[in-house]
Amino acid sequence: MIDVLIIGSGGAGLTAALNAKKNGSEVLVVSKTYPTHSQTCQAQGGINAVLNETNDDNNQNYINDTYKASHNLGNQKNIKYLCENSKNTLMWLDSIGVPFSRNKNYGIAQRKFGGTKAKRTCYSSDYTGLKILHTLYDQCIKEEIEFLNEHYLLDLIVEENCVKGTIVLNMQTSELIQIAAKTVILATGGYAGLYHQFTTNSFVSTGDGIAAAFRAGAKLSNMEFIQFHPTTLENKNILISESARGEGGYLVDKDGNRFIDELKPRDEVARAIFKKNHDGEKVYLDLRHLGIEKIQEAMPQERRLVIDFLNLKMEEDLIPINPSAHYTMGGIETDIDAKTSIKNLYACGECSQSGIHGANRLGGNSLLEIITFGQVAGKNASDSAKEIDDLSISDIQYKKNEKQIEEIFEKETNLDYLKIKKEIGKLFFVNVGLFREEKKLIKALDYINKKKEEISKIGIKNKDKIYNKNLIELLELKNLITLCEPILLCAIERKESRGAHYRVDFKDKSLEYEKNSVCLLKDGKIKNYFEDVL
């Protein structure tokens, strides 16, 4: 029997798997992609850590910076754990073979990111996520961890608020499988894919795990906080990492003038750029003064991307940029043990709201979070599994999902789900983007309510069972739509501006809202309230 079932094989899932296995558990990793196709490979800039406490930097500074960036919504205990443990986390990654860039003194090199005065971000040139993810994968192969690749999580099996396994769909055959497990870890990534065509995210970041947890009654939290990255290639939404500014790059307007301190937190920089874009002005990233050598050494991948996608050279040309949706701070609420509000269900990585980022995330903190809490989730899920002897499950959930899939195959469809996905992306970028206000949020909510109705009626034209991508795309879209409501309800209720959530009708922070928003499904109805930050 499986002790620990992990859904998702990005950085968070692979770390959890390694740790659960090390702790003596039978582990299975189920994922809708192959491990190295996960979005973690896209992280360029780096991973934060205080490697040596010196006059320049120490753990307390790191804690303060992270808490400050969270706009007082971070959980101090969890932040403290993350930061104080950061050196250990880095040392572990280093010890399993991640080839971090080095400095002259044989130490791990560090660079400066926004929202901090210290050089705290460790990196592997600008392939940090890629190298971490691949090294984790190599270790999983070494440890003979079992994978079910291209299997799609449909729903969790939850009985009396206790998880007992999941129902997954074999993408190659469209068959359903019930997987019983003593404990389950969700590591399915974030939901910025919702901003389709206005996001840096992979096509696969569609918030499936969060939607499944929500349907099963788990608490979601802070769903309204969505981070926009200031610098992505104009109209392509391809990221140029914060390291470009960290290494000394400028942001300039059409006249070549700098207009903001480049190392301010992301939300402020992104809004300043968006405003200019909105007024029809272009904004550029200027790296010319860094010189080709520095650029080649610190950002070879990004230099290549600019050549490939804009036909420009970083060392010679100004790079036109715009902000796009990048990271989602909200997710399944977890505590310091990576526990969710459902028994034996754990969550880690971007799908969780682990009390670290609050209203805004510091660059480089996500990679650290996925590894830190991946370890925590793996260990704790494994410990809990040891206390469970037998598992009895009914087939109610299986039957439900079976019916759902059959219906999708049977229905005649006259709605174009790909078009709906595009519409929602644009609607959210315009109405639930960097600047928000009540009437626009309500407009979006009305649209979503209508679409929810419509989409429940549609099926797919393509009736093949072998690798039916249309089936997966429709299911993903349904999950995104499921998450729209919590996002919008929380955004409407939060009548203040805080971090990534900026309301033009409530421009200031309000003490009344120094709280985490919560959304959960109870008896078929959404409950939406605020709770104190612990």
Add this chain to the structure above:
Amino acid sequence: MNIKIKRFNSEQDIDEIVDYDIKDNKTILESLIEVKIKYDESLAFRCGCRTGICGSCSLRVNGVEKLACKSKLNENDLIEPIKNTKVIKDLIVDLEHESKLLKKSNTFLNKLEETTISKEDEKLIDTQSNCILCQSCFSSCPIYEVNDKFLGPYALTRALRYVDDKKESHKVQTLEKIQDNGVWDCTLCGNCTMVCPQFIDPKTDIMNLRMKSVQNGFEDRSMQYMTGAGFAGGFDTGFDPTGGFNPNGF
């Protein structure tokens, strides 16, 4: 602009080349999405990052491996799935061999050597550790047609990445694993090097591994292969020189 896509549907047992009329000057990935929206939503292909880093979108254009998200098309180009593995549907192929090849090639850190790492040490494995496991090299390699047990270019490049890693204290363990169906089976044709979107040179990596193998006391089997049965001369590599060097950047 006209493009041709080789489509395969195992359920209906159809294997056909279909022509589509699309707008030009877009990436292959954007073109595939256009085909899906305009003509046939059932067209199946993998994609993720759309920035050339997740390695999921490799395919062949006129017989040359490319990443769909980073390459552009020309009139009448033929798009096909990658080779040397089973096609599941349209451009989607079976990738289950990946972890098996890596496992057999022992491509992971066996045991940590407590040591200091310099900038130069790190640079030594930088290129190899940029591999995105896109399988382009695997698809281009002619050996698989005669030996499906061959460990192949990306697995061997990854082996070198660990053999050259100063953190590894058990290098010989990895070298040992790549002797059979490994470094000596490669014909050094260079196809893999030509198609790698990450500018990795598996052919040279394999030559390096041969040298390190001999240095570590393993038998030099290159002569044996040159004169022995099976691989003697006149091997058709299937490589199309008109593909140009590294077709993946545009």
